[in-house]
Amino acid sequence: MFHHGIALLIALFAYGTVTAGDGPLANQAAIDAARARWEGSPQAGWLARILPPSLDAASLPEPGSRGAALLARYCVQCHHVPNPAMHHPDKWPKIVDRMVVRMRGHGNRGALMKDMMGGVKAPDEEEVHMLIGYLRRNAQKPIDAARYPDLDTRGRSFRDACDQCHVLPEPSSRTAGEWRRVVARMERNMAWMNRVVGSRAMPGEPQLRLPDILAYLQQHAAPARRGS
Numbered sequence: 001m002f003h004h005g006i007a008l009l010i011a012l013f014a015y016g017t018v019t020a021g022d023g024p025l026a027n028q029a030a031i032d033a034a035r036a037r038w039e040g041s042p043q044a045g046w047l048a049r050i051l052p053p054s055l056d057a058a059s060l061p062e063p064g065s066r067g068a069a070l071l072a073r074y075c076v077q078c079h080h081v082p083n084p085a086m087h088h089p090d091k092w093p094k095i096v097d098r099m100v101v102r103m104r105g106h107g108n109r110g111a112l113m114k115d116m117m118g119g120v121k122a123p124d125e126e127e128v129h130m131l132i133g134y135l136r137r138n139a140q141k142p143i144d145a146a147r148y149p150d151l152d153t154r155g156r157s158f159r160d161a162c163d164q165c166h167v168l169p170e171p172s173s174r175t176a177g178e179w180r181r182v183v184a185r186m187e188r189n190m191a192w193m194n195r196v197v198g199s200r201a202m203p204g205e206p207q208l209r210l211p212d213i214l215a216y217l218q219q220h221a222a223p224a225r226r227g228s
């Protein structure tokens with residue numbers, strides 16, 4: 001009985017959120033439906049490695065916002081959820097343009113994408129504008145290299161390893177504890193996205209030295225906040 005009551009409450013809550021069209025529950029439903037779709041396509045192996053599965057609807061920034069809802073509607077149709085914090089603000093408009101061209105069935109692999117997903121939805125101009133605003137507001141903070149005279153010496157491993165997929169992040173933008181978690185996740189991202197970035201490997205490429213990278217970031221990290 002008790003469990004029934006809880007289940008009913010959850011169902012009602014979910015229903016209310018779904019009909020409102022916004023919110024993490026509705027967004028997660030949209031993400032799951034899209035994922036089932038692209039994972040069922042013959043291109044699944046390749047699409048799954050474009051981005052790692054790092055985020056769910058609840059961990060998106062501003063999870064109840066229109067921006068998050070638009071991301072969960074449009075940006076999950078061909079790959080895992082993009083993290084706004086992956087790229088710096090100036091990078092996002094061009095990426096979104098590239099994706100919108102695809103959603104409209106043109107561009108690099110446009111025909112393939114259109115073929116693959118007959119029902120792919122494309123945002124209108126107002127939605128594109130909102131999406132770009134949302135991504136830019138929650139973007140990565142790029143390094144202010146002038147503040148790091150030791151970047152080419154002690155910071156070399158960091159410099160060489162951490163700008164392969166996005167701009168070098170600003171070391172003082174995270175606490176030491178946050179860097180520990182981010183670097184561990186990036187190690188997984190590198191393995192996950194291997195097939196995409198692997199082609200960039202060059203002979204004599206420096207070995208990835210995660211302990212050096214973490215030490216460098218933690219040395220320059222933001223002071224720990226209370227309770228973190």
Ligand code: HEC
Nearest residue numbers: 050074075076077078082095096098099102103113120131
């Ligand atoms: C129609 C399919 C499709 C949709 C929808 C789509 N993408 Fe992509 N996306 C791709 C493909 C294919 C690639 C790999 C090639 C490339 O990078 O252009 C990609 C790669 C990416 C990458 C990794 C490459 C990079 O430059 O970091 C990001 C980030 C990304 N998409 C973000 C988005 C965002 C944000 C949206 C929504 C505005 C979106 N995608 C919607 C097909 C799509």
Ligand code: HEC
Nearest residue numbers: 052054083085086161162164165169182186189190193197
């Ligand atoms: C193989 C590609 C790749 C490499 C190399 C890479 N990253 Fe990332 N990075 C990503 C992707 C994908 C995301 C977004 C998904 C996520 O957050 O896991 C991201 C997001 C981030 C974020 C934002 C995370 C957040 O949620 O706030 C930071 C900070 C970051 N990376 C730092 C680093 C550092 C430091 C390194 C070097 C150790 C590094 N990255 C190397 C792919 C990469």
